[in-house]
Amino acid sequence: MQTTQRDMPAFSNSRQYRDFAVRHLANGVSSTPRTAQLPVPVAMDHARGVVLTDVDGNDYIDYTMGYGPLILGHNPPEVVAALKAEIDKGFRTASVHPGEGRLAELIAETVPCGEISSFVSTGTEAVQLALRIARAATGRTRIIKFRANYHGWFDSVHIANAPGNDGPSSGGQDPKAVENITVVDWGDAAAFAAAISSDYAAVILEAAAINAGCFAPPEGFLESVRDLTSRHGVVLIFDEVITGYRLALGGAQEMFGVVPDLTVLGKAIGAGMPVSAVTGNRAVMEALVNGSVMHRGTFNGNPLSVSAAIACVESLQRGAAEIYPRMNAHAAAIQAHINAEAAALDLDVCANQVGSAIQIFTGVRQMARIGDLAGADRGKIVKLTEKLLLNGLMPLPRGLMYLSAAHTDADIEKTMHALSKGLHAYAAV
Template structure:
C-alpha cells in the first residue's frame, strides 16, 4: 500500500463527511479560503493540537487562520464566555461588560482614545474607511498590492503583471477604482501618488504584509508612511487584524513605534471568538456618534466582550511574546534545516509569531511581485504532505505560532517535518525518473 493509499484509508470518516458536505454547501466549505485544503474533518482541538474524526492528531500551525493565539479552547476564555452567556447574549442595548472590555482594550494598545467593537475584520475595515472619507471629504484610498482588507467589492483585488482588477467574478468592477494600488515598501511610489492626487482620504496598510508572504516593513517604511500622511492630510489606517496582539501586546503600532490614526483588530484579541474592533483618535471615532453610520446586531455582544476581557487579561498577566520569539525562531531554523537535509529548497521569511514558508531563493522578498519568483504551487502540494504526517498548515504558506506551543510540540513537529520532507524528496526523485 502506498503512503497516499494509507492516508486515504485512515481518513474514511473525513472522506464520507466531505462527500456529504459537497451536497450541502458549495465546494463543501463555508469559506473559499478552505477550498483547496485537505479534506479533513476535525472533531476537537486543545492547545496547539487538533484531532480529526478518524482519530489522527496534528500539531496545528494554522490556528483557525490566526484567531487561536492562545491555542484551542483556552479554559479561562471559554469559562468566562459560558458564565456570561448564561445571563444573556444580545440585548439590543448596552451592558456592563462593554465598558470593561473597552477600557481594557484601549489601555492595552496604549495609543487610541476610542474603540468600537464589531464581528469581523472585513466590516471593521469598511468602518475605518468610511470614517476616513467622512473626515476628509475625499473618496479614494491607497492600499498595497498583496495586502488583504476583506472580501467586499472595494477591497478585494487581484494584481497580475502589475495590472489590478477585481478579485472575484460578480464584483462591481468600478469599485476597484476606489483605490490606488502601490507596491509595499515603496515610499517613493506613495510620495508620488499622494502628491499627484488630491482625492485620497486614507492609506490603509497591513504593517506586516502577513496575508501574502509575511513580508515585514523595511526599516523606516512605516515612519515614512506616517510622515507622508501627515503632510497630505490623509488618514493612516493600520489593518492589524492579524498583527494586533500577536506581534506585540500593543500590536504592530508598538513593535514599530508608529501611531496610526485608526487601526482595525481581530483574530488574536478574543481567544478564538469572532470579535473585531476599530480604534483611533476621539476626533475621528466620535464621528460615529453623529451621522456616520456603523451598525451591527452582534457588535459588542456579551460573549464577545467576555472573550476580549479574558483574553487580554491573560496576555497582560503572562505575556507570551518572549516565548513566541524563541519558539518561532527555532521552528523557522528547523524548517530550513529539514529542507537542507533532504535537498529541498525550503525558505522561510517573516516574524517568529507568523512567518511564510515556500520553495525558492532564500533572498528576502520585499513586495508582492517578489512572490512570483517562488514556487508557491509546490509548497501548496507540500502542505498536503505535511497534513498526511500530522502537521496542519495553510496551503498559502503562512505558519502561525501560538502561546500553547512548547517543547512537546517542537519535538513532534521536528520528527514529522523530517518524515514529510523525506516523502516530498522521494516524490521529486520519482517525478524525475518518470520524465
C-alpha cells in the same frame, strides 16, 4: 500522529463527510481557501490545547490556529470560563452591556492608538467602518492600498491581492467599487511618496505584510508613510486583523514603533469568537462619535464574543512579558529549521517569519522582498503542506503557520521532527 493501525493516516471519514456536504453546502466548506487542502479538506472533530483531532481520529499539532485567532489555544480555561458565565446570564444580543465599555478600556490600555473603539463581528466589516470613518473625517473619498495586502473580501478593497493581478480578486465584484482606490507596491517608500497627495482620505496597509508572506516592513518604510500621511492630512489605517495582539500586546504598531490614526483589530482579540474593532485617536474617531458616520449591526459587540475578548486581552496583558518572547522564539526556531533542512536537502523551499507567524514558500530559495513573490510556486506549496499534514502538522494549505501561547517546548520539539520528515517526503516526490 495516531494512524489507526496503518502506516499512513486514514481520511475515509473526511472524504465521506465531503461527499455528504457538497450535496447541499457549496464546495463542502464555508470559506473558499478551505477547499485547497490536500489530500482532502480534513473535517475536525475536536481540539484540546494545540492538538486538532479529525473525524478519522488523526491528531495534528495545529499551526492554523483558526487562521490566526486562537492566540491562547483551542480551549483556554479563562476564556471558556468567561463564556460559560456569560451564557448563564442570557444572550442579551444587541443590548447595551458593561462588557463593551470594559473591552474598549482594555484596548485603550494595550493598543498605542486605541483611544476610542467601536465593535463589529468580522475583520472585513471593521475595514469598511474604518474607511467610512476616514472619509467622513477628511471629507475626501480616495484611498491608497498596497499590492498583496488583504483587507477582507468586500468589493471596495478586494483587489490586488495576488502578484500580477491588480484587478478584482473574485468573479462578481462590482468594478466600479474600486474606482477610488490607488494601488501601490508595499514597502516601496519612493513609490508611495510619488502617489500620496492631499486628495486622499486614507492609506490602509498591513504594517507587517503577513498575508503576502510574512514580510517585516523595510527599514524606514512605516516612518515615511506616517510622515507623509500626516503632512497631507490623510488618515493612516493599520489593518492589524492578523498582527493585533499577535506580534506584541500592542500589535505591529508596538513592535515597529509607528502609531497610526486608526487600527483595525480582529482575529486574536476574540480568542476564536467573532469580534473585531476599529480603534483610533479621538480626533479621527470623532466622525463616529458625533454621529456623522452611521455604524449599524445586530451582532456588534455581542456579549458572548465580548466576554471572550475581555478574558483573552486580560490574559495576554498579564502574561505579555513571557508570552510574546516565547511565541516569537518558537516561530524563529521553526523558520530556521525549515531553512536549514531545505538547504541540506537542496530544495527550492524557504521560510519567512515575523513574530509568531511563519510563511513557507516553494519554488524559491529566498524570499527577501515582496516584489519577488511572482517567483514562488503556489501549486507546490499545497503539496508540501500535504506532506506536513501526513506527518502530524496542520499548517494553512498555503504554507502560513501561526504559533500560539499554548504551544509548549515539547510541541516544538515534536514539530521539528515532523518538519524534517515532511520535507524529506516532499524531496522524494
